[in-house]
Amino acid sequence: MEEIKKEARQNYIPIVREETAKKLCEFCRDKKAKRILEIGTAIGYSGSLLLKSCDGHLTTIEKDETRANKAIENFRRLNLLGRVTLYVDDALKVLKELESQGQTYDFIFLDGAKGQYKNYYPILKNLLEKDGVLFCDNMNLLGLVKSEGKIPHKHRSMVEHLRQFIETLKEDKNMSTTFYDIDDGFSVSVKLN
Numbered sequence: 782m783e784e785i786k787k788e789a790r791q792n793y794i795p796i797v798r799e800e801t802a803k804k805l806c807e808f809c810r811d812k813k814a815k816r817i818l819e820i821g822t823a824i825g826y827s828g829s830l831l832l833k834s835c836d837g838h839l840t841t842i843e844k845d846e847t848r849a850n851k852a853i854e855n856f857r858r859l860n861l862l863g864r865v866t867l868y869v870d871d872a873l874k875v876l877k878e879l880e881s882q883g884q885t886y887d888f889i890f891l892d893g894a895k896g897q898y899k900n901y902y903p904i905l906k907n908l909l910e911k912d913g914v915l916f917c918d919n920m921n922l923l924g925l926v927k928s929e930g931k932i933p934h935k936h937r938s939m940v941e942h943l944r945q946f947i948e949t950l951k952e953d954k955n956m957s958t959t960f961y962d963i964d965d966g967f968s969v970s971v972k973l974n
């Protein structure tokens with residue numbers, strides 16, 4: 782795992798931060814997850830952590846082919862590849878396919894394009910089983926989501942989307958959501974019915 786971390790750092794690939802990773806593993810372990818869905822594989826760091834935290838299967842989505850190939854290599858090195866289904870494609874497209882196939886998951890880790898969370902959400906809810914856990918990373922986006930100041934242009938639309946997504950989570954009576962101000966911020970939602 783340390784080597785994957787180093788590889789990510791050297792190639793400027795963002796991976797889940799340390800305290801968030803600990804919590805992610807804790808929630809996955811407590812849930813005894815059997816069917817995990819991850820949006821944003823990168824090179825397989827968080828996916829490997831999740832697999833090591835339970836005995837479930839991981840379905841994971843990454844649009845960048847180079848990263849996806851690295852992820853396969855890393856899963857293989859860790860002897861985890863047999864428990865992985867990796868889709869190399871746009872997440873929204875794959876999510877729609879999984880939904881139409883009637884797939885369901887008891888643990889979802891959302892860590893793809895931050896500006897897309899809100900668009901993925903209705904599908905993710907359909908994919909999530911009752912009592913299933915939805916863990917969303919980077920909900921504070923470098924502190925910008927809570928900032929009252931002017932948002933730099935390159936982050937503006939992402940921040941706006943995340944703010945709307947947070948409101949959606951708060952208002953959703955079918956989900957019980959807790960927001961954590963740890964690292965870059967994350968939320969953990971449980972589907973109530």
Ligand SMILES: C[S@@+](CC[C@H](N)C(=O)[O-])C[C@H]1O[C@@H](n2cnc3c(N)ncnc32)[C@H](O)[C@@H]1O
Nearest residue numbers: 796797821823826827843844871872892893894
């Ligand atoms: C923060 S990284 C994932 C890190 C990984 N979860 C970890 O902690 O090891 C986000 C990943 O999502 C991928 N991504 C971004 N937009 C995507 C999309 N529309 N469809 C699929 N993957 C996407 C990026 O290529 C990137 O590798």
